[in-house]
Amino acid sequence: MAKDLTSRAEDYSRWYNEVVQQAELADYAPVRGCMVIRPYGFALWENVKAALDRRFKATGHVNAYFPLFIPMDFMEREAEHVEGFSPELAVVTHGGGKELEEPLAVRPTSETVIGHMYAKWIQSYRDLPVLINQWANVVRWEMRPRLFLRTTEFLWQEGHTAHATREEAEREVMRMLDVYAEFAETEAAVPVIKGRKSASEKFAGAGASYTIEAMMGDGRALQSGTSHDLGQNFARAFDITFQDADGELQHCWTTSWGISTRFVGAVVMVHGDDQGLILPPKLAPTQVVIVPIWRDDDERAEVMGVVSGLKEELRTIRVEVDDREQHTPGFKFNEWELRGVPLRIEVGPRDVKNRQAVLARRDVPGREGKSAVALADVPGAVPRMLDEIQESLYRRAVAFREERTARPTSREELDKAVARGFAWAWWCGSAECEGRVKEDTSATIRCIPFEQPGGEGECIVCGGPAEEQAVFARAY
RNA sequence: CGGGGCGUGGCCCAGUCUGGCUCAGGGCGCCGCGUUCGGGACGCGGAGGUCCCCGGUUCAAAUCCGGGCGCCCCGACCA
Numbered sequence: 207m208a209k210d211l212t213s214r215a216e217d218y219s220r221w222y223n224e225v226v227q228q229a230e231l232a233d234y235a236p237v238r239g240c241m242v243i244r245p246y247g248f249a250l251w252e253n254v255k256a257a258l259d260r261r262f263k264a265t266g267h268v269n270a271y272f273p274l275f276i277p278m279d280f281m282e283r284e285a286e287h288v289e290g291f292s293p294e295l296a297v298v299t300h301g302g303g304k305e306l307e308e309p310l311a312v313r314p315t316s317e318t319v320i321g322h323m324y325a326k327w328i329q330s331y332r333d334l335p336v337l338i339n340q341w342a343n344v345v346r347w348e349m350r351p352r353l354f355l356r357t358t359e360f361l362w363q364e365g366h367t368a369h370a371t372r373e374e375a376e377r378e379v380m381r382m383l384d385v386y387a388e389f390a391e392t393e394a395a396v397p398v399i400k401g402r403k404s405a406s407e408k409f410a411g412a413g414a415s416y417t418i419e420a421m422m423g424d425g426r427a428l429q430s431g432t433s434h435d436l437g438q439n440f441a442r443a444f445d446i447t448f449q450d451a452d453g454e455l456q457h458c459w460t461t462s463w464g465i466s467t468r469f470v471g472a473v474v475m476v477h478g479d480d481q482g483l484i485l486p487p488k489l490a491p492t493q494v495v496i497v498p499i500w501r502d503d504d505e506r507a508e509v510m511g512v513v514s515g516l517k518e519e520l521r522t523i524r525v526e527v528d529d530r531e532q533h534t535p536g537f538k539f540n541e542w543e544l545r546g547v548p549l550r551i552e553v554g555p556r557d558v559k560n561r562q563a564v565l566a567r568r569d570v571p572g573r574e575g576k577s578a579v580a581l582a583d584v585p586g587a588v589p590r591m592l593d594e595i596q597e598s599l600y601r602r603a604v605a606f607r608e609e610r611t612a613r614p615t616s617r618e619e620l621d622k623a624v625a626r627g628f629a630w631a632w633w634c635g636s637a638e639c640e641g642r643v644k645e646d647t648s649a650t651i652r653c654i655p656f657e658q659p660g661g662e663g664e665c666i667v668c669g670g671p672a673e674e675q676a677v678f679a680r681a682y
Numbered sequence: 683c684g685g686g687g688c689g690u691g692g693c694c695c696a697g698u699c700u701g702g703c704u705c706a707g708g709g710c711g712c713c714g715c716g717u718u719c720g721g722g723a724c725g726c727g728g729a730g731g732u733c734c735c736c737g738g739u740u741c742a743a744a745u746c747c748g749g750g751c752g753c754c755c756c757g758a759c760c761a
Contacts, residue, residue, distance in 0.1 A: 210694085219755080344761090346761080349760085350757085350760095355761090356760070360761070409761095429760095500719070501718080505719095533723095536721035540721070554720050
């Protein structure tokens with residue numbers, strides 16, 4: 207049993223806070239709403255980052271960096287955008303010991319500055335498309351912060367592209383949503399539902415927003431990545447124009463898309479159990495931990511000989527050897543389980559004698575997850591087992607989501623369904639019906655999934671004609 | 683912003699109601715030595731605190747009173 211860790215059943219959000227801190231992913235900073243991402247948490251984020259960055263490059267994007275400070279009036283140029291962000295804006299009013307003539311917004315997102323620069327850089331259809339991504343921090347003054355899920359400052363990636371045609375921009379929006387979904391499922395083993403945001407949930411200033419929604423371990427939804435079709439809204443506000451092949455001056459079609467450190471929270475909540483984190487092998491900072499066991503110096507020498515051999519043979523894998531003297535093996539087992547390392551290798555005197563090692567899978571607790579493997583077979587078994595763990599985490603998450611997903615046909619069923627998970631239901635498309643559900647149950651429309659059952663139905667709220675189903679859920 | 687909780691060695695907390703004496707304590711962690719080591723070891727010794735801050739009451743305040751600050755949790759906005 208994990209000592210000092212609240213069980214998920216007892217209090218899920220407490221479990222989350224404790225596991226994040228005890229596993230040393232993050233800690234509270236002295237400023238309210240801010241957190242320190244500790245080395246272990248940052249290593250996890252770096253792996254997320256590397257996996258995404260690889261995919262961005264493969265789809266033709268390049269990285270750049272735009273500044274943290276944005277002239278205040280930029281924020282005001284796109285009407286819906288200002289309205290969306292003004293409550294959570296941090297504003298710098300002083301600099302160099304003087305009050306600034308024009309206040310500077312600390313970016314909550316970079317559409318505006320980037321729009322300004324794109325207007326300078328883009329003149330001809332030959333300059334298009336512009337496919338830029340930036341890795342940055344942003345600040346949003348949130349009312350209710352939570353580690354990783356909602357912090358005042360967070361890290362993310364924001365892609366900003368400009369295109370000559372609406373169709374091309376739309377393709378980009380979908381392409382990047384697909385990249386996110388593929389990343390989430392294959393790297394993080396987090397199954398997601400792709401869909402469109404309802405009008406009330408979409409990004410301020412976008413024509414349409416698309417999302418990948420994942421189910422957390424308590425049945426609540428987490429928006430894990432978004433891709434926005436900005437239409438010509440920002441192009442108009444910032445005068446991003448180009449001359450087409452016919453010599454006509456036109457506004458560009460722009461997109462933006464992002465995934466943030468919030469995604470780390472998703473990984474924690476999708477896979478973790480009452481012992482602590484369970485990290486998907488592909489993203490785990492440490493994929494394999496080797497715990498040597500000995501009683502005296504002779505055994506120690508013997509065991510460590512085998513251990514260093516193993517480490518060498520596993521050099522293509524992220525392996526750590528825990529040879530700390532001051533802790534017993536049992537303590538180490540628990541600690542590495544708390545930290546979510548997917549695979550543990552135990553090597554003790556018995557194993558040395560039998561020319562074997564004991565492999566313990568993090569996703570299968572206790573004795574059941576342990577197996578003895580001949581030393582010669584370990585280098586082959588480890589990658590195979592990591593793949594199996596990756597696979598099984600994904601399958602388990604899908605099964606959990608399906609088990610917690612309902613297809614209600616009445617309001618009573620809907621209300622009951624959102625208390626424990628996702629509810630797919632016909633929706634007429636009106637904000638009134640959406641709002642009614644939110645008021646009664648605090649559940650919102652997470653998305654209108656691309657994968658629809660087909661046909662038509664009656665709106666679960668008003669009974670009016672409905673062409674689409676929406677996924678309702680309580681969300682983070 | 684509304685509701686609730688909390689501030690006491692690094693961490694978790696007792697003590698506060700009923701002021702003083704056993705009121706500066708416990709557990710964990712940390713340092714040293716020894717024995718241990720296959721699922722969170724044990725013994726002995728040790729270091730470490732302006733009791734959140736300011737003011738007041740009192741012979742006497744961690745404790746009572748006033749004010750302030752901070753943090754966490756639960757609700758309305760958001761990646």
